[in-house]
Amino acid sequence: MKELHDFVQTFIDRKAALVQALGQHLAISFWALLIAVIIAIPVAIWVRRYPKVAQVILQLTGVLQTIPSLALLGLLIPFVGIGTVPAIIALVVYALLPIFQNTYVGLTEIDPSTEEAADAMGMSPSRKLFRVELPMAMPIIISGIRTSMVMIIGTATLAALIGAGGLGNFILLGIDRNNTSLILIGAISAALLAIVMSYFITILQKMKFRNVVILIGTIVVIGGGFAGYTAVSQLNQKVVIAGKLGAEPEILINMYKDLITAKDPRLDVELKPNFGKTSFLFSALKSNQINIYPEFTGTVLETLTHSSVTPKTPAAIYHLGKQQLAQQDQMTYLKPMAYNNTYGIAVKDSFAQRYHLKTIEDLQNVQGKLKAGMSMEFMDRRDGLKLVERRYHIKFPVKGMEPELRYRAIHDNQINLIDCYSTDSELRQYHLTVLKDNKHVFPIYQGAPLMTQEFAKKHPQVVSSLNKLAGKISEKQIQQMNYEVNVLDQSPASVARHYLVKHHLIKE
Known part of the structure; x- marks a missing residue:
């Protein structure tokens, strides 16, 4: 009973976030499926007359499906960054095979006598395709689309790893916090979404071809218009702060938000918690998809600047990392906090x-x-x-x-x-x-806000606000805050605000 109560309470507490995640997941899945259909069906129609070419394409799409999803996402990041775009591209790659294969099989297995009858009636190739061949192959094509759709919705949960959002956020957060309720909410929601989408495709199967085209066209126009409006609206003065996976980064980014809005309440600050790992966040920062994220000095030297030298003192490590980030990537690295998260x-x-x-x-x-x-x-x-x-x-x-x-x-x-x-x-x-690390293997890891030099110059008030954390927060204090979030199930926002108020960094 306790588990059921925890599940229901978690669902109630996070229903707003769930609705947002469902919308993101549905949008990613829909666009990926639509693009895959637009690519796979015309190609299958074209190669039905060329069996050897068709076999090559079948082999190619089959090979693409064997690429591990995380590896594919990682390969796409250097070319298209992180977020929704690489997620959709990866999902399209996985969706091509079932749709292409079923369309090709459906068209090539039509009874030759039916083809001959259509030719005898004087039908043009295009008229025969739309009036005879596609309607007869439609059940098999729809089956392939349904298979791709289920695969897309399941795989789309990994989109959360590269900042694309969706139901994967619940699953990843549940794993990180050891919270079974969050994992179940994400998994059950994804399963229900697959069922609903499958039912929707069944309805399309019963509709006339013309009506299907009109319906999908309407959805595309409305969805494209909304996406365009969202993109334009985000060009306004919005500060986007992201964090890595885990409670601690989420606590820190909530502190950043409270400090910034305390100084300038008119500034629109958006948080993206559990955004991904170091390489994803740094790529997003360089491409201006996010504006700020907390990074650690040791990680800067080891992962971001690949420094061949590691100084011994915390101050020297920070100053070297700050210098190298400025020279190599035109980044501004603010003053670090006190604790060492090594x-x-x-x-x-x-x-x-x-x-x-x-x-x-x-x-x-x-x-x-x-x-x-x-x-x-x-x-x-x-x-x-x-x-x-x-x-x-x-x-x-x-x-x-x-x-x-x-x-x-x-x-x-x-x-x-x-x-x-x-x-x-x-x-x-x-x-x-x-x-105890008595041979001092592990370097110093002090956290500090990282941003581009361009952003820092445009927002000096943000810089001064975040510098209030310089030299603050002890190791014992951050461990206690992490405990309050992970074990006592307090929200990162409330834990962050409590610390800032208690230490007179912001007013109640």
Whole structure:
């Protein structure tokens, strides 16, 4: 009963966000399906007379479907940025095969006697196509469209990873916060949307071809007009602030918003929480799809500027990152906060006590007992797992896992060693011990607002507002705020505002 109550309460609390996510998901799915239909059906009609060409296209569309969706999205980012456009392109790629294949099969398997009868009646090729061939092939074509539609709606949940929104936001947030209700809301909504769209396609199947064209044309005009209006309206003075996945970035961007609007209430500030990983956010910032996001000094040197030198002191790390960002990417990096959200290696308290583990170096004594689960980013970084193994001369089996899943895995004793961030609320929630980095492998990670130089020059009041956080927030304070959001289920907005009011950064 408690689970049902939590589900209902979560649904009520987030119904407005759900409606928005449904709209985004439906829009992405509709445009992807429509574009796939416009491409696949005419191509299938053209190649029906050329079987060898048709086989090549079938093979090509089949190969495209084997590309992992995340890999395809990653490949598209350098060319079209992040957001809705790459999501739609990826979905179109996956939708082509069922529509093309069914259209081709439907047209080529028409009884030859029917074709001959149409020719005998003196029908032109175009008249025969629209009056005889397409109507006879329509059930098979519709079946292919329905298959593509279900595939699109399911795959579109990944659009949330690149800032395109949709129901994937609920699923990703649920995984990050270990909130089953959010995951179920996203998954059930996607399933219901697929059912509704399937029913809509069934209705189209019963309509006359002309009426279908008119209906779809009307939807396209209305949808295109709304999209155009939205795009134009966003050209106004709107400040878009995005954050990475997780509670902490969402708390920070809510602080940014409150500080900015406290100084200038007329400024329209839009938040995009759980927008994606570092590379996605930085690409969005460079392409002006967002204006600000919180970034960490260590990440700047390792991931964004690929610095070959890492200074030892926090101030030197920040100043080098700020200088390199300005030179390489024309970015403005504001002053950092106090806390250091660095990497760590953690084990259960009980495991640490049993084997007398206090430092990472102590793991040398229990290498044969270790089963690690770590984030893919930590495993790949030069200052992550690779450096830990090299500096501490240890080696152990490790599985790549999503950040939140590794906490659940260690809690369930599926693994016994994880990477972590020093401010993670889960360290307190799951009773974990962070082993001391006595060889200073992990660099300093202090968070600060990142924006383009052009934006900073146009909005000096935003810069001065955000600089109020410089040197503020201790490691203990941010871990407590993360705990309040992740475990006590308080909203990031209320937690952020409470801190700012309590420390006299804004008025009540």
